Amino acid sequence: MQTHDIRKHFLDHFIKAGHTEVPSASLLLDDPNLLFVNAGMVPFKPYFLGEQTPPYDRATSVQKCVRTLDIDEVGITTRHNTFFQMAGNFSFGDYFKREAITFAWTLLTNSVSDGGYGIDPQKLWPTVYLDDDEAEAIWRDEIGVPAERIQRRGLKDNYWSMGVPGPCGPCSEIFYDRGPDYGVEGGPEADEDRYIEIWNLVFMQNVRGPGGGKDNYEILGPLPKKNIDTGMGVERVACILQGVDNVYETDLLKPIIDLAAELTGRAYGAGSHADDVRFRVIADHARTSAMLIGDGVLPGNDGRGYVLRRLLRRVVRSMRLLGAGDNQATMGTIIGKVIDLMAPSYPELETRRADIVKVAVGEETSFAKTLAAGSKLFADAATATKKSASTTITGADAFTLHDTYGFPIDLTLEMAAEAGLEVDQEGFTALMAEQKQRAKADATARKTGHADLSVYRDFLDRGPTEFTGFDELVSEARV
Ligand code: ATP
Numbered sequence: 001m002q003t004h005d006i007r008k009h010f011l012d013h014f015i016k017a018g019h020t021e022v023p024s025a026s027l028l029l030d031d032p033n034l035l036f037v038n039a040g041m042v043p044f045k046p047y048f049l050g051e052q053t054p055p056y057d058r059a060t061s062v063q064k065c066v067r068t069l070d071i072d073e074v075g076i077t078t079r080h081n082t083f084f085q086m087a088g089n090f091s092f093g094d095y096f097k098r099e100a101i102t103f104a105w106t107l108l109t110n111s112v113s114d115g116g117y118g119i120d121p122q123k124l125w126p127t128v129y130l131d132d133d134e135a136e137a138i139w140r141d142e143i144g145v146p147a148e149r150i151q152r153r154g155l156k157d158n159y160w161s162m163g164v165p166g167p168c169g170p171c172s173e174i175f176y177d178r179g180p181d182y183g184v185e186g187g188p189e190a191d192e193d194r195y196i197e198i199w200n201l202v203f204m205q206n207v208r209g210p211g212g213g214k215d216n217y218e219i220l221g222p223l224p225k226k227n228i229d230t231g232m233g234v235e236r237v238a239c240i241l242q243g244v245d246n247v248y249e250t251d252l253l254k255p256i257i258d259l260a261a262e263l264t265g266r267a268y269g270a271g272s273h274a275d276d277v278r279f280r281v282i283a284d285h286a287r288t289s290a291m292l293i294g295d296g297v298l299p300g301n302d303g304r305g306y307v308l309r310r311l312l313r314r315v316v317r318s319m320r321l322l323g324a325g326d327n328q329a330t331m332g333t334i335i336g337k338v339i340d341l342m343a344p345s346y347p348e349l350e351t352r353r354a355d356i357v358k359v360a361v362g363e364e365t366s367f368a369k370t371l372a373a374g375s376k377l378f379a380d381a382a383t384a385t386k387k388s389a390s391t392t393i394t395g396a397d398a399f400t401l402h403d404t405y406g407f408p409i410d411l412t413l414e415m416a417a418e419a420g421l422e423v424d425q426e427g428f429t430a431l432m433a434e435q436k437q438r439a440k441a442d443a444t445a446r447k448t449g450h451a452d453l454s455v456y457r458d459f460l461d462r463g464p465t466e467f468t469g470f471d472e473l474v475s476e477a478r479v
Pocket residue numbers: 067070079080081082083084086197198199200231232233234235236247
């Protein structure tokens with residue numbers, strides 16, 4: 001089943017059960033705690049917090065999500081995208097555990113002709129929270145899942161809250177057993193690669209107190225109105241239904257891998273593991289970039305803009321590491337392909353096609369200049385390091401790369417790792433702090449009128465100079 005049909009079956013299933021379809025919100029909803037929308041429930045937060053009254057008791061959506069936290073997993077695990085689609089159903093003081101579990105089960109296991117996904121029930125493993133006897137009884141006695149396939153898990157895995165005082169509650173997650181090729185038996189508790197998580201059902205029934213972290217807080221008592229919030233990973237279900245190894249090989253991402261293979265002349269799945277990871281990173285990051293630009297993000301030096309810049313630059317570097325030439329522009333073609341694939345579900349991408357491509361290509365061009373300027377210094381620094389029988393690039397070199405050539409420290413770290421080296425990050429940070437101190441002193445001097453203007457004089461005397469570093473500078477803001 002293609003991704004498009006997975007989305008459609010989901011929405012139809014819940015519309016039929018009385019839910020109002022709500023279109024995906026932008027990735028950039030205003031939320032002081034979030035850089036990007038990272039779950040289907042985010043646009044519904046005011047309803048769950050009781051700040052607004054929902055115009056419906058039941059809703060369903062397929063929400064665009066970006067999780068920057070998962071960036072380092074991309075291409076390495078079989079299941080983490082930076083952009084993915086979370087399909088969800090929501091109850092605002094209406095139905096609760098029994099219906100939520102039954103709705104999920106019937107969609108997963110009903111035959112395709114019956115509107116379901118036709119998944120073999122024997123392969124599904126639900127989990128419940130430690131003391132949630134009620135949910136366990138529903139799974140075992142009403143749905144008929146054998147007791148040995150239902151696992152109980154603690155606060156960290158199976159209890160949900162927004163991280164602040166407010167609604168919270170136990171979860172029940174549904175995992176799919178991919179078989180012995182993917183890991184050891186024993187259920188999700190034993191191996192989350194073999195047992196891939198596809199759906200999280202949250203039963204909002206309590207109020208949590210302040211303090212503690214994700215796995216250490218007090219549960220104060222029951223919520224006046226109980227809610228349901230669920231999230232199913234569309235790409236993960238696609239991976240299972242399409243019988244492919246990982247989410248990057250599903251129908252909306254694999255064509256990008258194929259295009260990258262064509263452009264670089266290197267085959268996917270035939271060379272090294274490192275190459276395959278790069279192909280998957282390209283497909284994932286190119287797609288996330290297009291979706292972010294589509295929602296209005298521009299490359300920048302901090303916050304959202306820096307995330308986008310980092311994603312686009314990783315695409316460029318991965319393409320080069322796979323053999324694309326230094327002067328080979330590939331971004332336009334790749335982003336064009338992403339839009340071809342995603343526009344049927346997100347028509348705004350088609351409307352904004354030219355702008356999206358232009359922004360991505362602009363970043364490719366400016367990054368190519370940065371690389372051209374700094375790569376020689378990096379290579380010299382790496383050679384000098386190895387000659388001196390050290391494995392650590394000095395903080396001074398990392399600082400020069402940053403200060404003069406606009407190499408973000410992430411890039412230096414990544415290139416160093418590829419060369420089997422480390423970077424003296426402490427030394428780098430100390431030099432950055434010194435520079436900041438100097439800038440501060442300069443500003444004070446300017447204010448008090450004691451600035452030494454001779455350097456500026458010198459500049460003026462030398463006539464106009466071309467300065468290309470500005471758009472390359474990176475602030476210290478990290479994500
Ligand atoms: P995992 O443990 O695999 O990282 P999660 O527990 O962080 O997943 P939830 O926060 O419960 O995920 O999100 C609900 C659903 O969204 C998951 O069950 C999964 O199907 C999907 N999902 C979560 N993160 C990703 C991701 N990075 N890429 C693709 N799908 C995801």
